[in-house]
Amino acid sequence: MLVVMQHDATADEVRRVVETIEEMGYQARPIAGAQRTAVGLVGNDGRVDATRLAALRGVKEIIHVTQPYKQVSREWRPEPTVVQLPGGVRIGGSDVVVIAGPCSVESEQQILEAARLVRDGGATLLRGGAFKPRTSPYSFQGLGKKGLKLLARARDETGLLVVTEALDPEGVDTVAEYADVIQVGARSMQNFSLLKRAGRCGKPVLLKRGIAATITELLLSAEYLLAEGNQNVILCERGIRGFDSATRNVFDLTAIPVVKELSHLPIVADPSHGTGRRSKVIPMARAAVAAGADGLLVEVHPQPDRALSDGEQALFPEQFTAMMREVAAIAEAIGRKLAEPAPVGA
């Protein structure tokens, strides 16, 4: 249950609500949102008599939130969140954004070439890992800070905004210095120290669903970000673990309408990890947009067969062009359109 305070409620009035909740035998948890302050009542609130709380000074309304997450829920905020990025790029509105690029930043030449080709194909944001979470300690771990600088150079040249991953709390600030959107990867979805830091970093966060995470768990991880004051959160479906080796993961596109119903946050889809097979990326990119995704995250590499990581799921340049043409047609069929890239230098 959320006790929403009036816009001009005083600190004393909030404190009185907290005390009343505690007197009633529950825990109180003040939530300072962007537009309004509320006090969450934690515990089984099925049988709580709210009239005593509703009568307190400064209380605007009582919202019964049936889910364990609060601020990410539709009940807390019915209208969709639109994440605003530099240059007028918006995620979560009627536009469908395409975030494209290689799995890893490998060299200056590679990332610039990749950036140009995805920009020419119509992408709005550039993806590319500088810090790579790798299953084996002996695999390429990314270029680190040098990779961040190369991403920034690619942005300067192409105007594409940059999305890249932070792996640990210390890394968040470094990544935030260079990136426009900070990615929290699937393996880190329940890295709560990382989430808390990312919630305070001042940059939008792209939060990927963990490989065996329920939608409720995904939304609770997003709640960590909002609880720290970061409203600019973009969710991402990227496939869950399954039993059939025909694909790398099971791309759970139903997650998109499920999230849309439960939460106001935008959600994008990653058909590259979702399928793990290059030849399946285009049809599943189409399917993701048809299912209502607010954007796509796809791996494209100038030379996929020479990629240092995940080459088998990266699109060839000409495949990316084909994909863009096809998803544009799907977007139009459902009354949306692909986002325009930001003007260079925005």
Added chain:
Amino acid sequence: MLVVMQHDATADEVRRVVETIEEMGYQARPIAGAQRTAVGLVGNDGRVDATRLAALRGVKEIIHVTQPYKQVSREWRPEPTVVQLPGGVRIGGSDVVVIAGPCSVESEQQILEAARLVRDGGATLLRGGAFKPRTSPYSFQGLGKKGLKLLARARDETGLLVVTEALDPEGVDTVAEYADVIQVGARSMQNFSLLKRAGRCGKPVLLKRGIAATITELLLSAEYLLAEGNQNVILCERGIRGFDSATRNVFDLTAIPVVKELSHLPIVADPSHGTGRRSKVIPMARAAVAAGADGLLVEVHPQPDRALSDGEQALFPEQFTAMMREVAAIAEAIGRKLAEPAPVGA
């Protein structure tokens, strides 16, 4: 490995191939296909020297089939199979067919009403269970043969072709008497006695993927049908078992491009069972068509809240109309179109 015989190969020539394979220490399995006869060489054929076989009289070519299934593979038949139904309805061509109707046939009034509404909405085939596989022995088990007669009556009145399930080998012939397409349900995908009988029944078969079946297993079950001489097989993705109760199943739409790559058989998708939630059916029907499905199988009920089974996933009539409008737009966006219903009385 398949030793494909020439069109006019004699029984003696086929026998000679079989003997040669056995002399080489392998098992031989003659496969009488619709267009050509072949002899399958069973066992690890990685190191077989095919020159001896290629030199035999009547042998046209040697096909190395890398998969455990043979006749369902693209290697055996590169061009897509188009299943021809009465009245000119075709599944597997450029048209997208919609198969709609209630979970179960419940009464004459219900099935006629359902048939009219899905026909008016643009469906081509009517679905409805007469024999129902139910998890509990105490649940409604279907009207049985009476249900089949009601389906036939609905076909007479609306011109919709009828798809309905057979549960056991004995039931196949009864169902085949009334239905245009015989459904083998998810729970029966590895009911091999049923498959063998369905492979000899003379009617097309709609084979649903089992709840935990790999694509290879699905295709091997289809191979049972083709091995009995039935080329008219339509596959169906209907969701696999997952860990998140937010949906009833995980709707694995990537199965569609995976199947398309490995097999020439058409594949349709069932977003009703795939999601198990009415509010998710429309977006996932769009996604299925965008992913390349040759058709949709959806549950529609005149009064879903009174359904005797699966009411929570059946569309309301007006939702079905909306779905048809939206999937028509998606089909067009990828260069396909919804199939026209067969003329009444066809």
Added chain:
Amino acid sequence: MLVVMQHDATADEVRRVVETIEEMGYQARPIAGAQRTAVGLVGNDGRVDATRLAALRGVKEIIHVTQPYKQVSREWRPEPTVVQLPGGVRIGGSDVVVIAGPCSVESEQQILEAARLVRDGGATLLRGGAFKPRTSPYSFQGLGKKGLKLLARARDETGLLVVTEALDPEGVDTVAEYADVIQVGARSMQNFSLLKRAGRCGKPVLLKRGIAATITELLLSAEYLLAEGNQNVILCERGIRGFDSATRNVFDLTAIPVVKELSHLPIVADPSHGTGRRSKVIPMARAAVAAGADGLLVEVHPQPDRALSDGEQALFPEQFTAMMREVAAIAEAIGRKLAEPAPVGA
């Protein structure tokens, strides 16, 4: 809810209960059990006022069954079911039975050799498939009726009781003619036509859990057997589908205490299919007995490397001997002991 009738209740009294339930707006389902007759009240019985029913003539008591299954539940029958087999073999009591043998009956020599070796090792029952459910139509499908006769011959010679699988309703009676226990395999757990026939066949049934079946679904399939009057049902955990190819299945041993809590039926475990790897069978057989299994079902072959099916999970003869020694020690540690084989000719 179950309305349990007195031992001497008349048909009229039962009919009156049925009518009353229907007047109350619910469905009634008479259940003729071995010891007593009851009438099940189907539908959400949370708010039913039972006093009206309890007052009817011939009613002994009202049992509130919270699960969808009725007769298999502990609420219906608190004491454990002990399945009695010929020769005094009992499954579900304090003894732990070992059912062993090859995956398939391959030849007279093979099955006799296998029967002797498992008998000498201490097994009580012989397993061996005559009708084999095979994923591929091109795999060895079993010797059929000839296999049943060979199993009977092995029983005559060794005194081991025979467990073998029936694949379809027609096959049940044939199998019942030769076998002491009829196996319903994992792929057939929801083959309801088969279950209904097996429920009427007069022989005990070993029901294996489906590869993606919940415990509730397993118990509901067992309920089909009891609903047809067959009380002699033995459940079997044999592994569920997982994501890690390190083993063939995930051997879900917790199913054993879960089933024990919910149901009075005995449950055995199959570490051969549960793991799919010969080297894991012995430790997991120990674990199964430690977890409380009433028996083991294990694959043993005189020459596993020459087996026509599942050779990689069959124990070598000397491994079987080692397994028996180790599980005997575990059984003793928890206050049980391995069952004695029936005397030859029993």
Added chain:
Amino acid sequence: MLVVMQHDATADEVRRVVETIEEMGYQARPIAGAQRTAVGLVGNDGRVDATRLAALRGVKEIIHVTQPYKQVSREWRPEPTVVQLPGGVRIGGSDVVVIAGPCSVESEQQILEAARLVRDGGATLLRGGAFKPRTSPYSFQGLGKKGLKLLARARDETGLLVVTEALDPEGVDTVAEYADVIQVGARSMQNFSLLKRAGRCGKPVLLKRGIAATITELLLSAEYLLAEGNQNVILCERGIRGFDSATRNVFDLTAIPVVKELSHLPIVADPSHGTGRRSKVIPMARAAVAAGADGLLVEVHPQPDRALSDGEQALFPEQFTAMMREVAAIAEAIGRKLAEPAPVGA
């Protein structure tokens, strides 16, 4: 492939091996182990001609490691690792250790009471979370550093060694100051920054398997620890995500013999998280020991119904006593015994 250097190989000799590998077109990765130095050859080594390397000065032998992990493999070290703890406690030898305690440290009274009761029951180590990874930001997050101090006090009083979790790289050093063994939890199994720091912290690490991790992934995460020089690693099976809500997780005990075959590291099992249901903990603790686990990690709480986290899976004190008696009998049946607690003050 691993090029193992002689005990007295010089830095120059190692460098020459590295250069030769690179000249051959592969990557070289020196691995400084506790007893010997090796140089890993990374890349597909299936076709490498090792004779050139074997001929180099200082090279002792060439080990072909078929797995992606190196130092954790049995091929690298055939004999089992025994982790030595203060007071003579050993994990991985013939003793079975029991690590018990509450989910979270809640108060001084609670942790001291818990410590005494598990000590009296025969546990060797005390578990208890000070930093808790919680799915919801609104759940109790642990007492933090205060919790660590209370754990240290409990050790002082009872002589039990302390195992507790570190959540992030910064936290590792703090935890290492107080704990005897640092736990890396299931959600952190692929938190590679945390693993790297834990690999350098100087304390043994208990690494729990992630909820959807394959055994290969678990071993590769352990490889991160060994690659940083920490040989004292204990693995832990604690259940994987499944589809059946009858249990919280699927307790995959086959992981134990699988790990034993592939790796020399000890492995313990956590039946509390593995099942998530108090009534299933005792049978599954028995099963874990029977399967070959080197120890158990169990949740015990003085008053489970008042626990701040995971109360439904914590044993009552008297249940813990019963469990210890039963697992002692199982350990004995397989030729092992429960470890003795360290003397107080050790």
